[in-house]
Amino acid sequence: MDVFNTFVRDLKKLPAEERDKIIEEKKTKCICPTCPSYNKCAIVEREKLFCMIGQSFLCISFEEGCKCEDCPIAKEYGLEYKYFCTRGDEKGQRYLNSVWGSTLE
Numbered sequence: 540m541d542v543f544n545t546f547v548r549d550l551k552k553l554p555a556e557e558r559d560k561i562i563e564e565k566k567t568k569c570i571c572p573t574c575p576s577y578n579k580c581a582i583v584e585r586e587k588l589f590c591m592i593g594q595s596f597l598c599i600s601f602e603e604g605c606k607c608e609d610c611p612i613a614k615e616y617g618l619e620y621k622y623f624c625t626r627g628d629e630k631g632q633r634y635l636n637s638v639w640g641s642t643l644e
């Protein structure tokens with residue numbers, strides 16, 4: 540099993556409080572705020588870590604570049620996708636690709 544799958548599986552087994560703590564810690568490494576797609580709304584709502592939490596709920600609708608490939612989290616967990624803020628988290632994109640095949644670059 541790859542690093543990302545193992546991480547998600549282990550995370551699910553943890554109590555909610557511990558899970559939240561890990562997510563908050565991972566958010567500190569997220570470089571989304573340096574990305575051109577990241578906007579004022581996302582700053583105010585403290586939206587981050589879309590690769591694990593899921594796409595932007597309130598703020599980001601337009602893709603104007605993505606920095607995920609340079610992110611330490613992407614490297615640490617071997618993420619295969621990007622534009623998580625608009626296209627959904629790594630888990631969802633992997634699933635969609637396995638079912639439909641990806642038409643997105």
Ligand code: SF4
Pocket residue numbers: 568569570571587588589590591606607608610611612613618623624
């Ligand atoms: S891979 Fe992208 S969404 Fe995930 S933490 Fe890094 S910059 Fe944020």
Ligand code: SF4
Pocket residue numbers: 570571572574575576577589590604605606607621622623624625
């Ligand atoms: S997920 Fe990618 S496109 Fe979206 S804000 Fe983060 S770095 Fe930018």
